[in-house]
Amino acid sequence: MTDVEVIMSEFSLSGNYRVQSRREAEPSKLIGDWFPAVEGLLDADTVNHALRAHPFWSRTTNVELRPALVTGRSGKFATEPDILYKRDFFLPDPGTMSMPVDIVDVRKSRKNWAARAACTRNLLADGTYERLTERLDDLDVVIANEYYLHEAGHFLGYDVLTKYQDGYFAPGGKTAWPLVYLEELRADLQAFGFGARLLPAAQAARILLYNVSLRFGVHREGIATRGVAPYGIVPFLLFCILRELRFVSVALMNDRWVIRLANLDEFAIVRVMRACAEHAESELTIPELATTDVIERALTAAKYVRRRLADTDAIDDYARVMESPSTSELTEHEQS
Template identity: 55%
Template sequence: MSHFSLHGQYRVQSRRDYATSALEGEWYVGPGVLGNAGINEALRAHPFWTGQVQVALRPALISQRFGKFASEPDILYKHDLFIPAPDSDAMLENIVDVLKSWQNWIQRKKFVQTLFCAEDYQHAMGHLSDLQTTIANEYIVHEAGHFIAYDVFTKQNDGYFAPGGKTLWPLIYLEEFRADLNAFGFAVKLLAPEQAVQIFLYNLLLRFGVHRQGILTLHSAPYGLIPYLLFCLLNELGFIAVINVHGRYCFRLSNLHTTTLLGLMQDCAHHAKVQLNTAEMATTRSWERALAAASYVRNRLEQYEKTRQFALVMNQPATGKEQA
């Protein structure tokens, strides 16, 4: 690991105001941590890569945060939103704040635990043996997931997410879901089996846990439709179901063996390939691509039994553990 210190002006993507901000920490490297060279080699070899963008991302263990880096909840710091002071180094790549994400996870575990049957929760957590490396790798493969087929930057430039000038959030949620599924394929290809399944399980528990936490503490859904879209797919694939245990609903997972999870991840990536990536590339008109994406989301929302089952678990009253 090597030390770095950055200071200057920074803003988050959702706001236009800059503030004096600073970061200090160590770059997170070591055995098992993916780097840009490895992920970009896989990206360039992918049949759906169009040659437009590559990953420029570095995980870091941040020891001090000031300004926007401290006050905003973002885990990913964008290099193009940072203006370095004259005596500061530039931020040449996006930075993943591994420790902030890890601290959020510790606070979120009580919400995750109530969602799953006790045995499944314990088994899933048993897989997550190296959470900091998993957090770093999950961000890297997720970023690559945005960059195949109709990549996210081209979508932004084409106005894909805001046809007619108005942002359509379901298109944003679907893009994040698409990146997740594509990321599972990269993880299986690039990581050792046990490391790869940690990416999947961390993503599943994160998406569902944030949703539950948001409902109980913010009365909102921070990830929007993403957790429901994931539930729909995993339910179709026979991996997840809703059952009642002692008067409370919970998610039951069918099989948490490593080989089964690897196959499931490949099935998810195949779903993205057929239902999302291929559909995007079937036309060159951004509005037609947006229409196809909207149709996918609408189809999912019209699966009323799945929406009902998902809500049975997510919308239950808080447990004592969650209120603590």
């Protein structure tokens, strides 16, 4: 990052961009302002200090990320649903500004949050969504912080960048999506651990509440509106862990199946966050570090996924609440 880019609060990017899941790039523009340094907002230096102090830091990676308030977007920045824009996939036009870091499009994320409100609300027990939104009053900061922590979660142990370099996600030459989904879960769970360390309890608890609402809400929205699962099995894997920790359960209320959250007390939530991080370390990160063979590492992860997919009770509970979207969800989504 140049001195000019550090000083300037605004940015204007013009060039060719593609998203990670696509090979095709197209002319794209992104205009906006860097998110201001407000109370409660993490930054890369703070997160990287915690990352380097972690016993499972890979020692080769750091978080290079900034949240932004985007005022204009075109091309892939506008047409793709991604809210994280990767500098590695952006080629600036000659003589124009390069993308200095990965960028989190906070406003797009907030807009998406509002658009799926009906799906998220109907997924939860009566009144739960309203209590969640009260807790997530400073949603922009929560969105930015969750992304900082999620990226740090990717960089523990056998980190995500090395996995891509090793061909870990495509052991047979073709993408093995369960491995991709499990890596996203691993990042989420380890992010909870970082959040519990770096943020006061009330702010840390928001990270879990936001993540749960995001993962479950996006899945429900995808099923309700397009018959697809945008996050694949990531929400299910998260559901399994939170169900084991007794933080979520499924209940029949007013003739509909809903997810109930056991406790919204901030200190109880932080304990769940720490337990999630410990689960990721013991079940995923440490086993991956026990060998240097890429195939063995992939097989270890595949066994974890297979074990979850063999849990018929969890599958039944999950299907009850996720697979039957209501007419009101479809109508409200269309109106938004």
